[in-house]
Amino acid sequence: MNLKAKICVSSTSSMADEKLQISVQGLTAHGSVTLKMEVTTDEGYLFKSFGRFKADSSGCVNLSRDQSYGGSYSGIDQMGLLCSLEPSADIVQKFPRFHKIDVKQPMKFSLSLYNIDVTSVEDLDQLQSDGKLEEFELDSCEFERWFMKPGFKIEPKTYEKDGFFGTLFLPPGEGPYPGVIVMFGGYPGLLEFKASLLASHGFASLALAFHGPNMGNFFFEDDVPCADLGYFKTAVDFMIGHPNIISSGVGLMSISFSVHIALMMATYLDHIHCVICVNGYIWNLHMRYLLGDKRMEAEDYGFFKKVQRGMEVEDGTNVRHDVYTKISVSHLHSLEGKGLIPFYNKKNIGYMMVAGLEDQCLPADHYADVFKILLEDAKHPNFEVHKYVGAGHLIEPPYGPVNNHMAILRRPVLTGGSPLPNAIANEDAWSKQIEFLRKNIIGQSTICTLKQLHLT
Numbered sequence: 001m002n003l004k005a006k007i008c009v010s011s012t013s014s015m016a017d018e019k020l021q022i023s024v025q026g027l028t029a030h031g032s033v034t035l036k037m038e039v040t041t042d043e044g045y046l047f048k049s050f051g052r053f054k055a056d057s058s059g060c061v062n063l064s065r066d067q068s069y070g071g072s073y074s075g076i077d078q079m080g081l082l083c084s085l086e087p088s089a090d091i092v093q094k095f096p097r098f099h100k101i102d103v104k105q106p107m108k109f110s111l112s113l114y115n116i117d118v119t120s121v122e123d124l125d126q127l128q129s130d131g132k133l134e135e136f137e138l139d140s141c142e143f144e145r146w147f148m149k150p151g152f153k154i155e156p157k158t159y160e161k162d163g164f165f166g167t168l169f170l171p172p173g174e175g176p177y178p179g180v181i182v183m184f185g186g187y188p189g190l191l192e193f194k195a196s197l198l199a200s201h202g203f204a205s206l207a208l209a210f211h212g213p214n215m216g217n218f219f220f221e222d223d224v225p226c227a228d229l230g231y232f233k234t235a236v237d238f239m240i241g242h243p244n245i246i247s248s249g250v251g252l253m254s255i256s257f258s259v260h261i262a263l264m265m266a267t268y269l270d271h272i273h274c275v276i277c278v279n280g281y282i283w284n285l286h287m288r289y290l291l292g293d294k295r296m297e298a299e300d301y302g303f304f305k306k307v308q309r310g311m312e313v314e315d316g317t318n319v320r321h322d323v324y325t326k327i328s329v330s331h332l333h334s335l336e337g338k339g340l341i342p343f344y345n346k347k348n349i350g351y352m353m354v355a356g357l358e359d360q361c362l363p364a365d366h367y368a369d370v371f372k373i374l375l376e377d378a379k380h381p382n383f384e385v386h387k388y389v390g391a392g393h394l395i396e397p398p399y400g401p402v403n404n405h406m407a408i409l410r411r412p413v414l415t416g417g418s419p420l421p422n423a424i425a426n427e428d429a430w431s432k433q434i435e436f437l438r439k440n441i442i443g444q445s446t447i448c449t450l451k452q453l454h455l456t
Contacts, residue, residue, distance in 0.1 A: 008021075022064075024062075027061065029059050035112070038112075053067075085098065100192075106145060170244055180252070184255060194207070229291040256280050274351070279394075279395065284299065286300055388429065
């Protein structure tokens with residue numbers, strides 16, 4: 001091994017939504033090298049990426065300054081190796097989703113530097129299987145990416161004891177902190193990585209599951225799919241009653257299936273300051289919601305069967321064709337009492353819509369347009385719409401690869417998005433969402449100061 005060549009990473013332990021500086025020193029001037037990155041997810045899936053670089057006259061490579069001449073990505077991109085990670089060839093057909101399951105443990109990455117010029121990650125794999133790759137290795141290192149800061153508090157909540165299933169992440173200290181409820185979409189059970197990351201920015205964040213095993217809030221009534229909106233009210237009441245959380249109200253962060261739920265909560269529940277919607281439909285399409293004696297009916301109770309019929313197979317992947325209709329504003333207004341969610345009438349609630357224009361699950365671009373028209377027509381004073389060219393259905397916290405496939409109904413489904421555009425969307429949308437939450441929760445609180453919040 002050449003001891004002169006050295007990989008430098010700005011931090012061997014950092015938060016997952018923080019940028020890294022990656023560079024190499026001690027190379028031959030103008031020499032060609034390959035950097036390879038690997039990481040194994042909590043579910044045991046191996047992801048890889050690589051880039052081909054040329055050293056400058058001083059024998060240095062800096063990823064924030066120097067372009068990759070080929071590999072998993074091309075051009076200058078400081079976080080390119082992380083954002084272009086792909087599942088290894090042996091698991092591609094399993095359509096693994098890149099995400100964090102156990103937020104109490106870091107995601108561990110490895111970086112290797114080779115004095116070789118290759119055209120594919122398979123070339124590197126072949127050299128490794130032949131036992132020849134090590135002779136080209138100049139240096140290697142490891143670093144960690146965390147989804148929760150040390151010293152933060154965790155409060156698990158169970159359906160049996162607390163009336164809802166989730167995990168509350170609290171910054172250290174007494175607060176009070178702005179509260180946010182974070183929901184995912186069709187993925188059953190609990191995902192915590194977005195809420196735990198949000199907590200690192202000074203929020204009391206509740207990761208809230210709302211369907212899956214051992215949860216009774218979704219049920220059937222005379223063959224009609226139903227959900228208890230009281231389940232979500234219980235979560236809101238818990239948050240505003242917590243001694244370390246601002247009591248005036250909370251923000252909601254939703255994506256996909258949970259978007260219409262968040263809009264229902266804003267319409268029919270109290271103590272909601274703002275709602276963030278990412279790539280979702282904005283009316284009650286297929287569920288009867290109950291809140292005490294009140295029933296909110298839906299447009300089409302047979303929708304789930306249409307989803308199954310609407311799946312078509314293209315090259316082994318299930319693709320949705322015209323399952324979600326491009327509903328018009330006039331048609332939405334005709335659904336009063338049977339699907340319309342008049343969220344736009346709540347003038348004291350801030351709304352944000354984030355839409356990926358390459359979303360292959362639903363017409364997110366169209367729904368964002370309708371969302372905007374409804375709010376404009378109502379002369380709503382506080383809303384934002386952000387659209388991202390080339391981004392798919394899953395716009396998530398930054399500096400990870402695009403998940404352009406995922407399993408729905410136990411089948412792989414194309415969700416859309418290209419690596420570079422999705423990476424740009426993830427970074428920009430995440431910062432905008434954090435700013436939006438701060439403005440709308442802290443701005444409406446009369447008891448909270450920035451000093452109390454310890455915001456970073």
